[in-house]
Amino acid sequence: xxxxxxxxxxxxxxxxxxxxxxxxxxxxxxxxxxxxxxxxxxxxxxxxxxxxxxxxxxxxxxxxxxxxxxxxxxxxxxxxxxxxxxxxxxxxxxxxxxxxxxxxxxxxxxxxxxxxxxxxxxxxxxxxxxxxxxxxxxxxxxxxxxxxxxxxxxxxxxxxxxxxxxxxxxxxxxxxxxxxxxxxxxxxxxxxxxxxxxxxxxxxxxxxxxxxxxxxxxxxxxxxxxxxxxxxxxxxxxxxxxxxxxxxxxxxxxxxxx
Numbered sequence: 001x002x003x004x005x006x007x008x009x010x011x012x013x014x015x016x017x018x019x020x021x022x023x024x025x026x027x028x029x030x031x032x033x034x035x036x037x038x039x040x041x042x043x044x045x046x047x048x049x050x051x052x053x054x055x056x057x058x059x060x061x062x063x064x065x066x067x068x069x070x071x072x073x074x075x076x077x078x079x080x081x082x083x084x085x086x087x088x089x090x091x092x093x094x095x096x097x098x099x100x101x102x103x104x105x106x107x108x109x110x111x112x113x114x115x116x117x118x119x120x121x122x123x124x125x126x127x128x129x130x131x132x133x134x135x136x137x138x139x140x141x142x143x144x145x146x147x148x149x150x151x152x153x154x155x156x157x158x159x160x161x162x163x164x165x166x167x168x169x170x171x172x173x174x175x176x177x178x179x180x181x182x183x184x185x186x187x188x189x190x191x192x193x194x195x196x197x198x199x200x201x202x203x204x205x206x207x208x209x210x211x212x213x214x215x216x217x218x219x220x221x222x223x224x225x226x227x228x229x230x231x232x233x234x235x236x237x238x239x240x241x242x243x244x245x246x247x248x249x250x251x252x253x254x255x256x257x258x
Contacts, residue, residue: 173199206235
C-alpha cells in the first residue's frame with residue numbers, strides 16, 4: 001500500500017498540466033482550461049465537504065464516548081466501594097443494598113448505551129472497503145455479537161474497541177491508499193487489479209495491462225463496483241502517476257458524491 005496526500009497529488013497534477021499547455025493555449029484552449037479548473041475546484045469542494053461531514057460525526061461520537069467513560073469510571077468506583085463496606089447493623093446493610101440497586105440500575109443505562117454503540121460500529125465496519133476491514137479485523141472480533149458474549153467484558157474495554165475502530169477509519173479516510181484486489185471481468189472471471197482509494201469517498205481500479213477498469217463507491221451494503229472501460233486509460237494513468245512510473249499531470253476522472 002502507498003499513501004500520499006490527496007491535495008498534494010491533484011495540486012501537482014494541475015500545476016504541471018497548466019505549465020505544459022500554457023504555450024499552446026489559444027482561443028477555445030483557454031475556455032477548455034478554465035472548464036477543467038472549474039471542475040477540479042468543484043471536485044475538491046465536494047470531497048472536502050464529505051470529509052468535513054465525517055469529522056463532525058466523529059467528533060459527536062467521541063464526545064459521547066468521553067461522557068460515558070467518565071460516568072462508567074464513577075459508577076464502577078462507587079460499586080467497588082459499596083461492595084467493600086462491612087456493615088455492622090441491619091439498617092446499614094439495608095441502606096447499602098438499596099444503594100447498590102440504584103447503582104446497578106444506573107450501570108444498566110450505560111450498558112444499554114454501549115450495546116447500541118457497538119451495534120452501530122458493527123454496521124459501519126460492514127460497509128468498510130476490504131483494506132480497512134483487514135485493519136479492523138481484531139477490533140471486530142472483540143465486539144460482542146450477542147448478550148451472552150458480554151460476560152467478563154468491562155465497560156472500559158468495550159468502549160476502547162469502539163474508539164479503536166473510529167481511529168482506524170479516520171486514518172484511512174485522511175489518505176490515498178493503493179491496494180491489489182480481485183475484480184471480475186466482463187466474462188465473470190476474477191482478475192487481479194490495482195485499486196486506489198480516495199479516503200472513504202471514492203475508488204478506481206484497473207489491471208496492469210489496462211484491459212479492465214472501473215470505479216467504486218460506498219453503499220448501504222458495502223462498496224459497489226462498476227466496470228467502466230471508457231476510463232481504462234485515465235485510471236491506469238492515475239495509478240502510474242501515483243507509483244511514480246509517469247510524470248505528474250492533470251487527469252480528469254469522475255467523482256460520485258452521495
